[in-house]
Amino acid sequence: MYEGGLMTECLKKYDVIVIGGGHAGCEAAAGSARTGAKTLLITHKKDGIGQMSCNPAIGGVAKGTLVKEIDALDGVMGVVTDHAGIHYKTLNSSKGPAVWGPRAQADRKLYRQEMQKLILDYPNLEVFEGAVDDLVLSSQSSVLSEVITECGTRFECKNIVLTSGTFLRGMIHIGKEKIPAGRFGEDNKTEKPANKLSESLMRIGFQLGRLKTGTPPRILKSSIKWDELDEQPGDAVPTPFSYIVDEVKVPQIRCFITYTNAETHQIIRDNLYLSAMYSGEITGLGPRYCPSIEDKVNRFADKERHQIFLEPEGLDSELIYPNGISTSLPREVQDKYVRSIKGLEDCVITQYGYAIEYDYIDPRELKNTLETKKAPGLFLAGQINGTTGYEEAGAQGLIAGVNAGLKAQGREPFTLDRSEAYIGVLIDDLITLGTNEPYRMFTSRAEYRLSMRADNADLRLTQKAIEAGFVGEVRQRRFAEKIGSLNKLNEVLQEVSLTPFQAEKHDIKINQDGIHRNGKQLLAIREISFEKLKSIWPEKLSGFAPKIIEQVEIQALYAGYLDNQDAEIKQFRKDESIKIPEDIDFFEVDSISTEIREKLNRLRPSTIGAAGRIPGVTPAATTAILVFLKKRGRTKKVA
Numbered sequence: 115m116y117e118g119g120l121m122t123e124c125l126k127k128y129d130v131i132v133i134g135g136g137h138a139g140c141e142a143a144a145g146s147a148r149t150g151a152k153t154l155l156i157t158h159k160k161d162g163i164g165q166m167s168c169n170p171a172i173g174g175v176a177k178g179t180l181v182k183e184i185d186a187l188d189g190v191m192g193v194v195t196d197h198a199g200i201h202y203k204t205l206n207s208s209k210g211p212a213v214w215g216p217r218a219q220a221d222r223k224l225y226r227q228e229m230q231k232l233i234l235d236y237p238n239l240e241v242f243e244g245a246v247d248d249l250v251l252s253s254q255s256s257v258l259s260e261v262i263t264e265c266g267t268r269f270e271c272k273n274i275v276l277t278s279g280t281f282l283r284g285m286i287h288i289g290k291e292k293i294p295a296g297r298f299g300e301d302n303k304t305e306k307p308a309n310k311l312s313e314s315l316m317r318i319g320f321q322l323g324r325l326k327t328g329t330p331p332r333i334l335k336s337s338i339k340w341d342e343l344d345e346q347p348g349d350a351v352p353t354p355f356s357y358i359v360d361e362v363k364v365p366q367i368r369c370f371i372t373y374t375n376a377e378t379h380q381i382i383r384d385n386l387y388l389s390a391m392y393s394g395e396i397t398g399l400g401p402r403y404c405p406s407i408e409d410k411v412n413r414f415a416d417k418e419r420h421q422i423f424l425e426p427e428g429l430d431s432e433l434i435y436p437n438g439i440s441t442s443l444p445r446e447v448q449d450k451y452v453r454s455i456k457g458l459e460d461c462v463i464t465q466y467g468y469a470i471e472y473d474y475i476d477p478r479e480l481k482n483t484l485e486t487k488k489a490p491g492l493f494l495a496g497q498i499n500g501t502t503g504y505e506e507a508g509a510q511g512l513i514a515g516v517n518a519g520l521k522a523q524g525r526e527p528f529t530l531d532r533s534e535a536y537i538g539v540l541i542d543d544l545i546t547l548g549t550n551e552p553y554r555m556f557t558s559r560a561e562y563r564l565s566m567r568a569d570n571a572d573l574r575l576t577q578k579a580i581e582a583g584f585v586g587e588v589r590q591r592r593f594a595e596k597i598g599s600l601n602k603l604n605e606v607l608q609e610v611s612l613t614p615f616q617a618e619k620h621d622i623k624i625n626q627d628g629i630h631r632n633g634k635q636l637l638a639i640r641e642i643s644f645e646k647l648k649s650i651w652p653e654k655l656s657g658f659a660p661k662i663i664e665q666v667e668i669q670a671l672y673a674g675y676l677d678n679q680d681a682e683i684k685q686f687r688k689d690e691s692i693k694i695p696e697d698i699d700f701f702e703v704d705s706i707s708t709e710i711r712e713k714l715n716r717l718r719p720s721t722i723g724a725a726g727r728i729p730g731v732t733p734a735a736t737t738a739i740l741v742f743l744k745k746r747g748r749t750k751k752v753a
């Protein structure tokens with residue numbers, strides 16, 4: 115590891131330089147390094163690597179599936195969470211596996227430490243402490259690009275991954291107070307914004323937009339009246355996020371719940387004009403689905419109360435994160451409204467809530483590898499692309515880092531489509547639709563969510579990643595073992611069978627249609643459990659691990675539903691497989707409007723499917739493009 119110093123000559127050459135050690139940056143750096151690319155991570159502070167800017171929690175509905183997918187691609191977020199998770203809960207566990215949302219609250223300090231341990235020791239990866247001020251991009255593949263820090267240290271590389279989070283011209287708002295900063299650090303001090311980097315991006319030709327997000331105040335644990343509050347229990351046995359972690363060994367803690375009330379709402383309403391968000395101080399749009407308490411009170415005026423989860427920030431932390439009341443109201447108003455809440459009457463606020471505004475780049479500037487179209491060799495990931503959330507950032511970081519690494523070595527890109535992964539949905543939404551508010555993932559965004567579940571992310575993705583060459587030995591071995599066990603159990607289930615008459619003898623009621631049903635078909639009947647089948651064939655069905663049994667049960671449960679979806683996926687893949695060459699001028703395509711031509715020329719979709727998903731591009735227009743490509747003999751199928 116280097117320490118930043120005053121230097122002007124070019125220091126060292128790398129295949130890939132990742133800028134920013136947040137959630138996107140850690141996945142990008144590790145991902146690039148796993149491809150074998152010589153990688154450098156430059157970030158403000160080594161000690162800030164893996165810092166959780168806001169809520170110390172990972173996962174949730176859809177977000178949890180993203181973490182499982184990151185893990186399936188041998189990323190770091192799942193493993194680190196399993197070494198720092200202090201309260202695990204599978205959200206929606208009473209519903210079907212397709213909407214299960216694994217979530218874990220982390221010990222903030224432990225998460226950061228575990229991430230640092232991993233990143234600082236990662237093969238092929240070096241870390242440099244410093245602030246990047248400028249990028250000098252090369253337009254020729256034979257000439258390297260340069261990354262220049264504020265001290266004048268210069269590094270050369272083939273590809274750059276920029277993951278600067280909320281730091282680009284970051285501006286913190288607390289009431290009327292404005293503080294130029296990237297965020298508040300864990301030491302309660304502000305971290306400096308990356309203003310010059312914004313200028314550098316504008317010089318390259320990117321237009322920057324503004325977005326905002328917010329965080330709640332933090333509360334001193336000992337000042338809360340815990341006896342008056344209800345407990346929010348976690349899962350009895352925490353289920354690890356990572357497919358290569360067998361057990362969560364971190365001690366588990368208790369969380370509690372409280373609610374806002376009429377008085378809280380009145381205080382907020384009376385002071386709304388003082389909130390940075392409502393006084394016109396902030397121009398950027400905030401996350402609609404993660405609203406501030408001002409927003410909740412204003413937009414959902416008929417709601418009598420809003421829930422607040424009181425989440426300890428760590429095993430030995432004195433801080434409580436009140437999840438659900440992010441705010442940009444002045445400090446004195448925060449004191450007042452927080453103390454109107456049950457259990458918090460005498461509470462001490464240790465850090466006030468704030469909103470932050472920052473620059474982002476329209477993600478329609480990106481290809482599905484997250485490389486910018488305008489500046490080949492420059493990849494973007496995380497909050498800079500208009501998303502919010504650690505999981506969304508990590509997912510993009512992994513794809514950008516892996517592709518930057520693969521490209522540096524002249525290897526084929528690695529991409530995921532909407533039918534393979536939530537990561538594919540996330541990236542496709544961003545690059546085809548863009549966003550003007552912080553984008554977060556939901557299950558409803560994924561058309562094929564019945565097959566893209568949290569439980570099967572490894573079965574969907576790990577083999578593909580192994581073939582692309584960026585999966586470590588441990589995961590490869592564990593994956594092969596799992597596939598071996600799954601195949602074995604499936605074989606046994608196919609061998610055993612019952613007639614309806616035999617089934618009745620075992621107290622299993624099925625149609626008396628004379629049809630032999632094998633174990634898998636029996637398991638697909640909701641009332642028949644694996645345990646029941648095991649009681650019939652104990653010697654054949656014993657000895658399988660609970661995870662393998664659960665997977666086979668889930669597969670059986672969904673088998674019938676997936677037939678219809680498979681047909682839709684086939685059609686989707688057909689359109690997705692027809693590639694549109696990068697040099698097409700859409701103005702040459704007959705029978706489409708000028709407006710559509712302009713849009714297509716600007717957004718440059720890479721496939722017929724992607725073209726069809728651009729708002730305003732009609733089915734007739736995609737047919738016209740197809741005819742045009744065929745006439746010119748330019749239809750090429752993607753492998």
Ligand SMILES: Cc1cc2nc3c(=O)[nH]c(=O)nc-3n(C[C@H](O)[C@H](O)[C@H](O)COP(=O)(O)OP(=O)(O)OC[C@H]3O[C@@H](n4cnc5c(N)ncnc54)[C@H](O)[C@@H]3O)c2cc1C
Binds near residue numbers: 135163245328503
């Ligand atoms: C106040 C606040 C509230 C938030 N609220 C929510 C929320 O409610 N829900 C939610 O899901 N998410 C929320 N988030 C967002 C969440 O923290 C981010 O989505 C996530 O951290 C983004 O990850 P990232 O890797 O893109 O950026 P970050 O985690 O911000 O990491 C950026 C990294 O880049 C480094 N860096 C930046 N510029 C430079 C430079 N020029 N040179 C070197 N290093 C640089 C920084 O030091 C940092 O390590 C909030 C964030 C903040 C700050």
